[in-house]
Amino acid sequence: MLAVPMTSAGAGTTAAKDRSKDRPTVAGIDSSTQSCKVVVRDAGTGELLRVGRAKHPDGTEVDPAHWWRALEEAVADAGGLDDVDAIAVGAQQHGSVLLDEAGEVVRPALLWNDGRSAEAADALTAELGGPGAWAEQVGSVLVASLTITKLRWIAEHEPESVARTASVCLPHDWLTLKLSGGARLVTDRGDASGTGYWSPREGAYREDLLHKAFGATPNLPEVLAPAASAGPSASPLSRGALLGAGTGDNMAAALGVGAQVGDVVVSIGTSGVVSVVSEVPTHDPSGLVAGFADATGRYLPLICTLNAARVLDSAARMLGVDHAELSRLALSAPAGSGGLVLVPYLEGERTPVRPDATGALHGLTLATSTPAHVARATVEGLLCGLADGLDALVEQGCRIGRVVLVGGGARSEAVRVLAPAVLGRPVVVPEPGEYVADGAARQAAWVLAGGDAPPAWSLGRSQTFEADPTPGVRERYAEVRDLTATRP
Ligand SMILES: Nc1ncnc2c1ncn2[C@@H]1O[C@H](COP(=O)(O)OP(=O)(O)O)[C@@H](O)[C@H]1O
Numbered sequence: 001m002l003a004v005p006m007t008s009a010g011a012g013t014t015a016a017k018d019r020s021k022d023r024p025t026v027a028g029i030d031s032s033t034q035s036c037k038v039v040v041r042d043a044g045t046g047e048l049l050r051v052g053r054a055k056h057p058d059g060t061e062v063d064p065a066h067w068w069r070a071l072e073e074a075v076a077d078a079g080g081l082d083d084v085d086a087i088a089v090g091a092q093q094h095g096s097v098l099l100d101e102a103g104e105v106v107r108p109a110l111l112w113n114d115g116r117s118a119e120a121a122d123a124l125t126a127e128l129g130g131p132g133a134w135a136e137q138v139g140s141v142l143v144a145s146l147t148i149t150k151l152r153w154i155a156e157h158e159p160e161s162v163a164r165t166a167s168v169c170l171p172h173d174w175l176t177l178k179l180s181g182g183a184r185l186v187t188d189r190g191d192a193s194g195t196g197y198w199s200p201r202e203g204a205y206r207e208d209l210l211h212k213a214f215g216a217t218p219n220l221p222e223v224l225a226p227a228a229s230a231g232p233s234a235s236p237l238s239r240g241a242l243l244g245a246g247t248g249d250n251m252a253a254a255l256g257v258g259a260q261v262g263d264v265v266v267s268i269g270t271s272g273v274v275s276v277v278s279e280v281p282t283h284d285p286s287g288l289v290a291g292f293a294d295a296t297g298r299y300l301p302l303i304c305t306l307n308a309a310r311v312l313d314s315a316a317r318m319l320g321v322d323h324a325e326l327s328r329l330a331l332s333a334p335a336g337s338g339g340l341v342l343v344p345y346l347e348g349e350r351t352p353v354r355p356d357a358t359g360a361l362h363g364l365t366l367a368t369s370t371p372a373h374v375a376r377a378t379v380e381g382l383l384c385g386l387a388d389g390l391d392a393l394v395e396q397g398c399r400i401g402r403v404v405l406v407g408g409g410a411r412s413e414a415v416r417v418l419a420p421a422v423l424g425r426p427v428v429v430p431e432p433g434e435y436v437a438d439g440a441a442r443q444a445a446w447v448l449a450g451g452d453a454p455p456a457w458s459l460g461r462s463q464t465f466e467a468d469p470t471p472g473v474r475e476r477y478a479e480v481r482d483l484t485a486t487r488p
């Protein structure tokens with residue numbers, strides 16, 4: 001059984017804050033690409049007490065002030081945090097937050113899905129001796145998503161920003177800093193492992209690589225142990241609550257679903273992610289698998305695509321339907337959509353590395369030119385990219401156990417039904433929830449409880465979806481996935 005919290009509540013649920021003093025509560029924050037979510041849970045049982053949400057602005061370059069405003073709004077939507085004893089932040093990985101001597105933001109953050117640093121990634125790769133050298137030294141081959149490539153882009157294009165930069169951190173580090181009232185700049189090994197200048201194997205920063213990219217060596221956040229505290233919050237939002245180290249959103253999701261070694265988490269959010277909890281670090285020179293660390297002291301080999309839930313959003317928009325109808329249409333068409341394939345590179349792609357690619361529909365005939373076929377091809381194309389990712393984890397020798405499906409896209413019935421057919425394995429779907437925020441909350445509960453492992457929260461309901469594998473769908477996808485036009 002999965003350690004998934006049982007109860008759920010709607011946005012803005014305001015359960016009375018009348019808990020007795022012997023029932024501590026914790027809050028978890030998910031500051032992801034599209035929105036901020038806050039959950040408040042009972043620290044001992046994991047019972048969900050309240051949840052709040054607020055939207056982030058669109059765009060791949062964002063002033064961190066927007067994340068703070070959304071956090072304030074989401075906290076208000078969750079009925080406030082006055083009663084909370086500990087709090088931790090999970091957030092989108094990789095974004096580059098540059099701070100000056102006074103702790104002020106130097107320029108808007110370049111997010112994980114900002115592709116402008118693709119050439120910087122290529123240049124840095126060559127400078128260290130090729131992809132294998134980066135895989136060996138920091139666990140991951142560089143792509144435009146990794147923080148270090150953004151720092152190189154800034155160094156090349158905005159030397160004045162470099163000159164003003166005293167510290168560099170990540171989105172979750174910055175939010176934790178704000179919650180600490182500006183007192184502590186900390187991070188954790190999970191999020192640090194996505195920078196390109198922290199080695200999961202050595203458990204240490206590689207300041208030489210940072211200097212190589214940025215031409216300077218700014219201060220970096222202290223990397224805290226998984227259950228260490230960053231001290232009390234000094235923010236009016238959560239004054240006095242103990243702060244956890246926080247982590248990247250994918251590490252938090254693994255913690256939130258209680259993933260054990262071998263458990264695969266497939267997340268269909270803005271990004272499409274396939275990750276697996278591993279006892280050993282990976283060093284994939286092909287670059288498909290990023291060799292990240294997790295939030296518990298283990299590792300989280302991961303593949304990430306740029307195109308996931310928004311592919312469903314755009315298909316629904318194109319067809320002029322809502323998500324429920326898109327799903328119904330997809331399930332009404334035959335497996336393989338009569339040969340129609342959607343290659344979902346709508347924002348270019350990171351895995352495989354196709355930064356300049358565009359999406360494509362292959363196999364249009366009179367018979368396949370129907371909304372149902374397009375809907376089916378959309379869901380199957382999205383899942384085929386993730387199935388390729390799962391194969392890459394297997395190829396790295398990762399132990400593969402259960403497959404757990406989460407993220408906004410998992411709310412689509414068609415995704416849930418077709419995932420086991422395309423992935424070729426049963427898929428466990430926990431009830432819809434905010435698993436990144438839950439993981440952050442669980443880290444906060446661990447900070448309170450101490451010990452070697454996060455508290456075992458009550459198990460939640462989940463449903464296992466099974467289906468006969470449809471290898472033909474993947475074979476057809478493999479035939480056409482590279483036949484895409486570049487951006488005009
Ligand atoms: N029922 C649904 N079917 C398909 N997609 C959905 C559904 N509900 C929400 N989404 C999509 O999920 C995405 C948000 O997922 P989420 O995991 O919260 O993303 P992120 O964490 O990257 O901000 C949005 O693109 C949204 O449109």
Ligand SMILES: O=C(CO)[C@@H](O)[C@H](O)COP(=O)(O)O
Nearest residue numbers: 032033092093112269270271
């Ligand atoms: O870049 C990665 C992982 O390497 C992304 O997974 C980001 O962490 C953003 O996540 P979502 O907003 O899609 O959850």
